[in-house]
Amino acid sequence: MHYTTRHRDRKFLLTNSALARLRSCERKHYLRDIAGLVSRFKSAAMGTGSAFHIGILEQSPLAAAQCLRGSEEVPWPEGAVDEALEERCLVVEAMVAAALKKWTDWPEKREIPFRLPVFSLKNYPSHNYDMAGVVDGWPSDNPMSHWHDKIGEWKTTGRLSSNYLLGLQTRSQPTAYCYAASVLLGRPIRTVVYRIVQRPTIKRRTKRQPESLEEYANRLSTYYDERPELLFEEQVTRTDHQILEWQAEMFEASKRAHEIRRGDRFPIMNDAACVTFGKCSYLDLCARSVTEEAYDVATDPHPEITAAMNAANAMNGETK
Numbered sequence: 001m002h003y004t005t006r007h008r009d010r011k012f013l014l015t016n017s018a019l020a021r022l023r024s025c026e027r028k029h030y031l032r033d034i035a036g037l038v039s040r041f042k043s044a045a046m047g048t049g050s051a052f053h054i055g056i057l058e059q060s061p062l063a064a065a066q067c068l069r070g071s072e073e074v075p076w077p078e079g080a081v082d083e084a085l086e087e088r089c090l091v092v093e094a095m096v097a098a099a100l101k102k103w104t105d106w107p108e109k110r111e112i113p114f115r116l117p118v119f120s121l122k123n124y125p126s127h128n129y130d131m132a133g134v135v136d137g138w139p140s141d142n143p144m145s146h147w148h149d150k151i152g153e154w155k156t157t158g159r160l161s162s163n164y165l166l167g168l169q170t171r172s173q174p175t176a177y178c179y180a181a182s183v184l185l186g187r188p189i190r191t192v193v194y195r196i197v198q199r200p201t202i203k204r205r206t207k208r209q210p211e212s213l214e215e216y217a218n219r220l221s222t223y224y225d226e227r228p229e230l231l232f233e234e235q236v237t238r239t240d241h242q243i244l245e246w247q248a249e250m251f252e253a254s255k256r257a258h259e260i261r262r263g264d265r266f267p268i269m270n271d272a273a274c275v276t277f278g279k280c281s282y283l284d285l286c287a288r289s290v291t292e293e294a295y296d297v298a299t300d301p302h303p304e305i306t307a308a309m310n311a312a313n314a315m316n317g318e319t320k
Contacts, residue, residue, distance in 0.1 A: 010118075012261070016173050018032075022257055024273045025268075027268065034261050036299075037285075037297060037298075040294075047071055053111065055093075055096030056106065068092055090213060094223070095197045107139070107140060114135065116132075118250050129257065132302065133180065138152075149187075151181055153177075155195070157197075160196055160229075174236040174238060176246060179247060192235070194235070195231075196234065198231075
């Protein structure tokens with residue numbers, strides 16, 4: 001299942017991630033979302049987050065581990081064990097198991113893709129841009145359900161702090177997803193329920209009192225049982241005024257993005273964002289330490305949207 005309007009698809013897409021790049025640095029938006037340059041470095045934390053989502057989708061810790069194993073580009077020979085990978089699998093299994101133990105009520109519709117035109121405040125659709133995304137937990141059709149007027153989002157983090165939770169209140173994602181669901185469902189959706197799991201800090205003992213993979217798995221399970229504060233639920237609610245502001249902002253952003261795409265607007269680099277919250281993936285390129293050949297060129301600028309749409313079509317028995 002996926003959600004769209006009756007409008008034809010626009011040529012270009014703006015996701016919440018693409019919009020975030022446009023906000024933080026126009027040059028970064030150009031390099032990733034227009035030129036399609038993609039770093040060859042893959043973050044282990046990002047892989048864990050993706051696997052965690054699969055585990056919640058399937059309601060299975062083992063599914064999360066299988067996702068992580070399947071993401072490895074170079075599989076080990078048959079019979080050999082990549083113990084570093086297996087340790088990561090045990091971590092994501094423990095995280096999913098802890099989440100399923102703490103929360104038993106999950107939305108029936110999970111990992112639902114959507115696509116709709118970018119609309120102006122006068123509800124005129126953009127000629128060029130759709131907005132799209134994948135919602136972790138889609139609102140229920142049942143008026144009696146807890147999830148009837150709410151969206152679910154699942155997050156993993158290295159540090160679950162008060163600042164992290166406060167930052168959820170200023171993120172654009174809740175507003176974007178509430179706006180999209182409201183348009184597509186024809187009823188107000190104003191709340192996003194975040195379920196957050198902090199990644200464990202304990203590592204497998206390999207030197208002093210070395211432990212087997214099984215012993216490490218047991219210690220991870222106990223780790224979460226003894227630290228319930230590492231799993232937290234936060235609700236973020238948006239007002240009607242915030243939704244309208246988002247609609248106006250999205251339409252203006254789509255015009256700006258199209259001007260950059262056509263070459264009518266020069267993509268300004270924000271040098272203050274180069275090393276904020278870690279190193280920008282394009283820092284080496286902008287600093288001229290490497291050339292564009294150091295990056296891959298994405299054939300699909302939004303693979304997560306495409307994968308979710310294809311999966312939804314497959315479930316519906318449709319073909320692309």
